[in-house]
Amino acid sequence: MNLSNIKKEFPIFNNKNLVYLDSANSSQKPQSVINRINDFYSNEFSNVGRSVHALSIAATNNYENTRVSVQKYINAKSKDEIVFTKGATEAINLVANTFGQKYLKEGDEILLTELEHHSNYVPWHYLRSLKGVKIEFAEVNEDGEVSVESIAKKITSNTKIIAVTHLSNVTGAILPIKEITELAHSKGIPVLIDGCQGAPHLKLDMQDLDCDFYTISCHKMYGPTGLGILYAKKKWLEELPPYQGGGGMIKEVKKDSISYGDLPNKYEAGTMATAQVVAFDQSIKFLEKIGMNNVIQHEKELMDYGQEILRKNNSVKLVGNPKKKGAVLSFTIEGIHPHDIATILDEDGVAIRAGHHCCQILHETLGITATARASLGIYNTKEDIDRLNSSINKCKKIFNLK
Numbered sequence: 001m002n003l004s005n006i007k008k009e010f011p012i013f014n015n016k017n018l019v020y021l022d023s024a025n026s027s028q029k030p031q032s033v034i035n036r037i038n039d040f041y042s043n044e045f046s047n048v049g050r051s052v053h054a055l056s057i058a059a060t061n062n063y064e065n066t067r068v069s070v071q072k073y074i075n076a077k078s079k080d081e082i083v084f085t086k087g088a089t090e091a092i093n094l095v096a097n098t099f100g101q102k103y104l105k106e107g108d109e110i111l112l113t114e115l116e117h118h119s120n121y122v123p124w125h126y127l128r129s130l131k132g133v134k135i136e137f138a139e140v141n142e143d144g145e146v147s148v149e150s151i152a153k154k155i156t157s158n159t160k161i162i163a164v165t166h167l168s169n170v171t172g173a174i175l176p177i178k179e180i181t182e183l184a185h186s187k188g189i190p191v192l193i194d195g196c197q198g199a200p201h202l203k204l205d206m207q208d209l210d211c212d213f214y215t216i217s218c219h220k221m222y223g224p225t226g227l228g229i230l231y232a233k234k235k236w237l238e239e240l241p242p243y244q245g246g247g248g249m250i251k252e253v254k255k256d257s258i259s260y261g262d263l264p265n266k267y268e269a270g271t272m273a274t275a276q277v278v279a280f281d282q283s284i285k286f287l288e289k290i291g292m293n294n295v296i297q298h299e300k301e302l303m304d305y306g307q308e309i310l311r312k313n314n315s316v317k318l319v320g321n322p323k324k325k326g327a328v329l330s331f332t333i334e335g336i337h338p339h340d341i342a343t344i345l346d347e348d349g350v351a352i353r354a355g356h357h358c359c360q361i362l363h364e365t366l367g368i369t370a371t372a373r374a375s376l377g378i379y380n381t382k383e384d385i386d387r388l389n390s391s392i393n394k395c396k397k398i399f400n401l402k
Contacts, residue, residue, distance in 0.1 A: 003290070003294065003298055003378070006290075006378055006379050007379045007381075009030040009031060009032070009286075009379075010028045010029065010030055010031070010379055011031055011034065012028050012029075013028075013379065015349075017349040018349055018351065019349055019350045019351065019384045019387045019388065020351050020377070020379070020380075020384075021350065021351060021352045021374035021375060021376065021380065021384065021388060022351050022352055022353050022373075022374075022375060023200070023220070023327070023375045023376060023377035023380075024169045024197060024220070024327075024328055024353070024357075024373065024375030025220075025353050025375070026219045026220060026225070027200060027219065027220050027221065027222050027377050028222070028377065028379065029222060029223070029224070030222055030282075030283075030286050032282045032285070032286060033222065033223060033224065033279050033280075033282045033283055033286070035282075036278060036279040036281070036282045037224060037275050037276070037278075037279040040059075040062075040274075040275045040278050040279065041275055044058060044059060044062070044278075045059070045274075045275070046058070046059040046274075047059070047271060047274065048060040048063045048272065048274050049063075049248060049265075050247075050248075059274060059278070062278045062281075063272070063274055063277050063278060064079075065281060066277050066278060066280055066281040066284075067079045067082045067084070067264075067277075069281050069284045069285075070082045070229055070280075070284065073204070073284050073287075073288070074204040074205070074206050074214070074216075074231060075204070075205045075206050075207050075208070076206045076231055077206075077207070077234070078234060079264075080234060080237070080262075080263040080264050081206075081231055081232055081233060081234050081237065081263075081264070082229060082230075082231060082264060083229070083230040083231075083232065083237070083264045083267045083268060084227065084228075084229060084264075084268060084272055084273070084277055085227075085228040085229065085230055086226055086227065086228060086273065087217060087219075087226065087227065087228040088119065088194070088195075088196045088215040088216060088217035088228040088229075089119040089123075089228070090228055091215040091216075091228045091229065091230035092119055092120055092123050092163070092192070092194065092215055093123045093243075094230060094243040094267065095123075095192055095213050095215075095230070095232070095240075096123035096124050096126070096127065096163075097123070097126075097243055098240040098241050098242075098243055099161060099190075099236075099240060100124075100126075100127040100130065100131055100133070101241060102239070102240055102241060103160060103161075104127060104131045104133050104160055105131060105132070105133075106131060106132030106133070107132065107133070107134070107158060108131070108133045108134070108158055108160045109133065109134045109135070109136050109156060109158040109159045109160065110124045110127070110133055110134070110135050110136070110159075110160065110161055110162075110163065111135075111136050111137075111138065111151070111154050111155065111159050111161070111162045111163070112124065112135060112136070112137055112138070112162075112163055112164065113137060113138040113139075113140065113146045113150075113151075113164050113165065113175075114137050114138070114139055114140040114146070114361055114362050114365045115140055115144075115146055115164075115165050115168045115170070115171070115173065115175075115359070115362055116163075116164070116165055116194070116359070116361065116362075117165065117169060117194060117196065117357075117358045117359055118358040118359070118360070119194070119196075119358065120163055120164075120165060120192075120194040121135075121361065124163065133160075134158070136154045136156075136159070137154070137361070138150040138151045138153070138154050138164075139365075140171075140362065140365055140366075143171075143173075143320060143321045143322050143323070144168065144170070144171025144172075144173050144319065144320025144321065144322050144366075145171070145173045145175075145320075145322045145323070146164070146173065146175055147176070148176055148179045148180055148183060151164075151180050151183065151184075152183060155183075155184075155187060155189070159187070159189055160189065161189060161190050161191070161192065162180065162184050162189055162190075162191045162192070163191075163192040163193075163194065164177070164180060164191070164192075164193060164194065165193070165194045165196075165197065165198075166193050166194065166195045166197065166198030166199075166202065166214075167197035167198045167201065167202065167326040167328075168197070168320070168322075168326075168328070168359075168362075169196070169197050169328060169357055169358075169359065169373075169375075170319065170320065170328065170330050170357050170359050170362055170363075170371065170373070171319060171320025171322055171325075171328070171330065171362075172303075172320060172322060172325040172326045172327065172328035172329070172330070173320060173322035173324070173325065173326075174198075174202070174322070174324040174325065174326055177193055177198075177209050177211065178208065178209055178210070181209060181210050181211050182210070185210070190212040190213070190236070191211045191212050191213070192211070192212065192213035192214075192215070193209070193211045193213065193214045193215070194215055195214050195215055195216050196215065196216070196217040196220055197220070197326060197328075198326075199216045199217070199220070199221050200220050200221045200222070200377075201295065201296070201299060201326050201327050202292070202296065202326070203292040203293070203296070206231055212232065212233050212236055213230065213231065213232045213233075213236070214230075214231040214232075215228065215229065215230055215231075216228060216229040216230075216231070218276070218280050218283065221280075221283055221287070222283045222286055222287065222377075222378075223276070223279065223280040223282075223283035224273075224275070224276035224279050224280060224283075225276070226273050226276050227273050227276040227277060227280060230267070234263065237263050237264065237266065237267065238263065242260055242266055242267060242269070243267055243269075244269040244270070245269055246269035246270045247269070247270060247271075248261070248265060248268055248269055248270060248271075248272070249261050249265055249266050249267065249268060249269040290378060295378055298378065299326075299327040299376055299377075299378070302327070302376050302380055302381070302382065302385065303325060303326075303327055303329070303376065305382050305385055306329050306374070306376075306385045306388075307329065309385055309386070309389050310329065310331060310389065310392075313389060313392060313393070314396075314401075314402055315333050315334050315335070315396060315401050315402070316331050316332075316333055316392060317331060317332050317333075317334070318330070318331050319331060319332065319366065319368070319371050327375060327376035327377070328373065328374075328375050328376075329373065329374040329375070329376075330357075330371040330372070330373045330374075331371065331372055331373075331374075332368060332371055332372065333372070333392070333395065333396065333401070334401070335399055335401060336395060336396070336399050336401070337354075337370070338354035338355065338370040338371055338372040339354045339355070339370070340395070340399075341354060341372045341392070341395055342354035342372055344391070344394065344395040344398060345388070345391045345392070345395065348387070348390075348391040348394065349387075350387055350388055350391045352372055352373060352374045352375075352388075353372075353373045353375070354370060354371070354372050354373070355370050355371075356369070356370055356371075357371070357373060374388055
């Protein structure tokens, strides 16, 4: 696929003035994904796993085909290790709730990092009052990174699980997940990876990473909203209790007993987001057609160019300087609130995000209340970065900054 023409795959860019730099929030959707949702609802719709009529059987097969596609895409051992959820937030809640219910007690410790998105903090926070557990935070360094050494310093005999981001949605830091997992496993500690930012931008191999849990947000991966994925090693899905109860996750129900369905049905209660699951198969095909090595190379070139341009721009300060960095450019402009920056840029057709990006702990650690963030996707170009820089200069002029 010719990346110079990639925007043509996305109908939203029929608006020639739009520069979309908010992919860390949610990515735009290629026409193939939009068409698949429409086609499923128009011609193929049925609930899955319930009925024996042709529509239901076909829908079930398509649903399960996506599960196999995900398994192969992330190199999981079995399709039974792939659980569909309503989002990555629910996937993390699923693990926190069930792991906490079965394994945690008062005084036990959960180890996070100061980089974490609220979705990988709040679910664990609930266990403080429910179980009396403690939460420890591995510290971020001045470059916006968390090292293996920082993790190691916080591990104690009471550490029962480590939950960390793969790629920071603020500093762009790519954490050494494989090394963190090796350290944790050497001490008998399981590891959950929040892969919301990692999955769209990095090549995934669960056998190489060897983490116990990995969560994916499909709408950040050029897929539909309302859908997430939990990868979990089979041993954990067998040992942990169900997260929710209802139809689809049971084997047999009697007045005095219940037996649960086979994996992964045990964790997929109720009517699932069938159309979204079916369409997500097209998201995977889209990325496979491009090739993740090409995605990584394209985004690195843009990131290097963006950092070079913004560092030359007076008054603009980039947030974080990690050695391994993903497709995120967070910045501040002295004397201008990030919300004002984002509003003025929007008037120029440049869409960015402003705020704490659901990372208040990190922003407090860095001593700032908010940042402006330009985040990249496969459809962005150097021209988009130039437009960003030009709009920043317009913003500075309005506030009489040089």
